[in-house]
Amino acid sequence: MKQYIEQIINLEKVKRLAFTRKYPVFLPFVLESKRFVNAIRCKIDTRYGIEKMATHRWFNLTEHSSPLFRKFNKKELDEGKIENIKIAISNIDGLVIPPGKMFSFWHFVGRPSRKRGFKNGLVLSAGKLQEDVGGGLCQLSNLLAYMFACTECDFTERKHHSRDVFPDSGRTVPFASGATVFFNLIDLKVKNTYSFPIKINLRATETQLRGSISSPTLMNHSIKLEERDAQFIRSSNTRIIYRCNEIYRVFYSKISKHRIREVLLWKNIAEIMYNEKEIVGPIVNYDPNT
Numbered sequence: 001m002k003q004y005i006e007q008i009i010n011l012e013k014v015k016r017l018a019f020t021r022k023y024p025v026f027l028p029f030v031l032e033s034k035r036f037v038n039a040i041r042c043k044i045d046t047r048y049g050i051e052k053m054a055t056h057r058w059f060n061l062t063e064h065s066s067p068l069f070r071k072f073n074k075k076e077l078d079e080g081k082i083e084n085i086k087i088a089i090s091n092i093d094g095l096v097i098p099p100g101k102m103f104s105f106w107h108f109v110g111r112p113s114r115k116r117g118f119k120n121g122l123v124l125s126a127g128k129l130q131e132d133v134g135g136g137l138c139q140l141s142n143l144l145a146y147m148f149a150c151t152e153c154d155f156t157e158r159k160h161h162s163r164d165v166f167p168d169s170g171r172t173v174p175f176a177s178g179a180t181v182f183f184n185l186i187d188l189k190v191k192n193t194y195s196f197p198i199k200i201n202l203r204a205t206e207t208q209l210r211g212s213i214s215s216p217t218l219m220n221h222s223i224k225l226e227e228r229d230a231q232f233i234r235s236s237n238t239r240i241i242y243r244c245n246e247i248y249r250v251f252y253s254k255i256s257k258h259r260i261r262e263v264l265l266w267k268n269i270a271e272i273m274y275n276e277k278e279i280v281g282p283i284v285n286y287d288p289n290t
């Protein structure tokens with residue numbers, strides 16, 4: 001538990017109120033200014049120069065899927081989310097990332113807008129669930145982040161949700177193994193560290209979002225994500241319950257099935273937003289004042 005205490009203390013420190021919180025009228029200008037600068041940087045950076053291309057035979061490095069309809073969502077918001085995901089997929093599916101090049105989620109998806117066909121979907125903003133144009137794209141960024149995590153690529157930008165919104169319901173992957181995104185300001189960026197190109201493959205069926213990352217080289221090992229030291233910790237100072245874990249990349253030999261090596265990938269901490277009665281497992285109490 002000690003490894004999470006410092007993070008909780010930092011989260012609960014009284015921070016200086018941001019300029020845009022004091023003067024919210026300036027928020028749109030600040031956001032758009034930052035977005036403009038980020039867009040220019042990404043456009044002139046040659047590392048993002050990747051495209052779709054016809055290539056030879058590919059072998060899957062990893063694959064993953066997730067259900068498009070969620071237990072806790074309104075059907076109309078799920079339907080809007082699916083339309084948003086399909087638009088994003090049309091811009092990402094088939095992208096080939098050469099060695100040393102970078103993938104940026106927003107560079108290829110572009111800005112969600114009604115003019116481009118994006119619909120209302122569910123978004124998490126300032127710890128609250130809201131409706132917004134382009135909502136639900138986090139499901140796609142989560143799938144992409146999980147798949148890249150099951151390769152040897154480097155994450156140059158990745159942020160997980162600071163809130164755990166829904167209790168586990170049929171979870172098949174470790175908590176916080178994805179990535180949240182917010183147009184142009186919170187991105188998912190990944191560098192291809194292999195000596196060969198890799199390809200992103202995506203599609204949406206009637207019920208599932210499916211994807212894979214493939215390469216022209218057949219690897220002799222596979223990579224799986226493993227969760228370690230998973231805990232729920234309650235701060236006696238704020239009574240907030242935090243969900244914490246570590247995620248490791250674990251390499252296995254395809255021939256012997258033995259573990260070859262492992263690498264710590266992420267340490268995560270998130271405030272839970274649901275009733276503690278829905279938590280599976282014990283809750284550890286922590287007093288930051290002792």
